[in-house]
Amino acid sequence: MPETLFTNISQLVTPAPGVQRGAAMGDLSVIPDAALLVSGGRVQWVGPRAEAPGMVQEHDLGGVAVVPGLVDPHTHSIWAGDRLADFEARVQGVPYEEILARGGGIRSSMRATGAASVNELVALARPRLHTLRASGATTIEVKSGYGLDFRAEVRMLEAVRRLRRELFVMPTLLIHVPPTEGRTDYVRAVCEELIPEVASSGLAETVDVFCEKEAFTVEETRQIFVAARANELDFKLHADQFHAIGGTELACELGALSVDHLEASGPAQIAALAASNTVATILPGVTLHLGLPAAPGRALIDAGAAVAVGTDLNPGSSPVFSVQLALALAVRLNRLTPAEALTACTVNAAAALGLGDRAALAPGQRADFLALHSADWRDLAYTLGANPVRDVWMDGRHV
Ligand code: NIG
Ligand code: FE
Numbered sequence: 001m002p003e004t005l006f007t008n009i010s011q012l013v014t015p016a017p018g019v020q021r022g023a024a025m026g027d028l029s030v031i032p033d034a035a036l037l038v039s040g041g042r043v044q045w046v047g048p049r050a051e052a053p054g055m056v057q058e059h060d061l062g063g064v065a066v067v068p069g070l071v072d073p074h075t076h077s078i079w080a081g082d083r084l085a086d087f088e089a090r091v092q093g094v095p096y097e098e099i100l101a102r103g104g105g106i107r108s109s110m111r112a113t114g115a116a117s118v119n120e121l122v123a124l125a126r127p128r129l130h131t132l133r134a135s136g137a138t139t140i141e142v143k144s145g146y147g148l149d150f151r152a153e154v155r156m157l158e159a160v161r162r163l164r165r166e167l168f169v170m171p172t173l174l175i176h177v178p179p180t181e182g183r184t185d186y187v188r189a190v191c192e193e194l195i196p197e198v199a200s201s202g203l204a205e206t207v208d209v210f211c212e213k214e215a216f217t218v219e220e221t222r223q224i225f226v227a228a229r230a231n232e233l234d235f236k237l238h239a240d241q242f243h244a245i246g247g248t249e250l251a252c253e254l255g256a257l258s259v260d261h262l263e264a265s266g267p268a269q270i271a272a273l274a275a276s277n278t279v280a281t282i283l284p285g286v287t288l289h290l291g292l293p294a295a296p297g298r299a300l301i302d303a304g305a306a307v308a309v310g311t312d313l314n315p316g317s318s319p320v321f322s323v324q325l326a327l328a329l330a331v332r333l334n335r336l337t338p339a340e341a342l343t344a345c346t347v348n349a350a351a352a353l354g355l356g357d358r359a360a361l362a363p364g365q366r367a368d369f370l371a372l373h374s375a376d377w378r379d380l381a382y383t384l385g386a387n388p389v390r391d392v393w394m395d396g397r398h399v
Contacts, residue, residue, distance in 0.1 A: 069138025081112025297334030
């Protein structure tokens with residue numbers, strides 16, 4: 001791959017590489033009239049245009065702002081069927097948890113997804129993932145979790161593996177809701193059969209659990225995390241979405257990569273996250289779509305936690321197909337500043353996936369970056385309902 005010098009960049013805006021906590025989340029580097037040198041799919045150099053190396057092929061970006069490619073650390077992009085009837089019921093007052101308790105909600109997505117082939121799942125997920133990428137996501141996490149039955153879980157992860165050839169997707173095994181009968185045996189089989197199978201086949205490197213009154217208990221979550229660790233897998237958690245039942249504290253104690261949702265988190269959960277290396281991932285699309293309280297993004301940052309933002313793209317709680325929209329909503333709903341929101345959607349989201357090689361424009365990082373339509377990067381946090389991202393590069397390639 002030849003060296004290319006990207007020029008005519010009104011502002012090159014980036015956080016420093018690696019996870020950023022607390023007040024450091026607001027520290028961005030903003031270089032006016034910048035240039036970006038890319039070689040072999042990596043960033044070689046960034047700086048003012050006037051100081052750029054000469055004698056290299058140039059690519060004129062037309063006077064717009066450049067930011068790192070965004071990372072979406074939490075999606076359920078693979079599902080079959082739809083939740084349109086749930087949506088209609090919910091907006092007329094039936095709560096999400098009640099729909100789930102009645103056997104609808106996630107369980108209805110499980111029935112449809114469990115009946116689909118790998119080919120069908122790939123065909124359903126592909127356009128969703130391309131839409132996310134066009135919104136700025138150059139790395140996207142994708143969970144299983146609509147399988148219930150283990151063969152269906154494995155089919156979901158095989159679909160993610162197939163999509164890996166065309167997009168940068170990170171697979172996660174999600175243990176989502178227990179069966180209505182035999183949950184003790186189910187958790188045992190997850191720990192003794194499914195997790196070892198997924199680990200040995202390399203289908204996922206991370207295990208996630210939905211820890212909630214209508215899903216798994218804290219004790220069941222602990223068993224699943226212990227099994228993940230014994231199989232050398234990372235783990236993360238859906239916690240405090242409706243009730244703070246102790247999942248966040250457990251995840252921080254055991255060293256989870258991230259705890260996600262946090263709409264019902266209070267001072268104890270905020271303190272646990274701030275005192276740990278676990279990333280606090282907030283999902284403002286859920287607040288918007290389910291009308292839940294907003295996760296305490298502002299309080300988490302003020303307490304010193306590392307906050308990330310994701311879309312949580314899924315049919316039930318967050319039909320948000322844009323990582324840029326998630327960023328923009330975090331500013332309105334969770335009271336992040338635009339600078340903090342960019343950090344939350346770049347290096348901190350990468351850290352939530354255990355990745356330190358991307359999402360900052362600094363030498364040695366992957367050359368994943370976005371050219372906006374605007375000369376001012378803040379349009380990324382400002383725009384609602386249109387796409388401020390003009391062009392996307394992954395590994396130095398225009399996609
Ligand atoms: O992250 N809360 C649990 N899981 C998903 C929702 C999945 C669904 O409703 O289908 C979430 O919100
Ligand atoms: Fe989720």
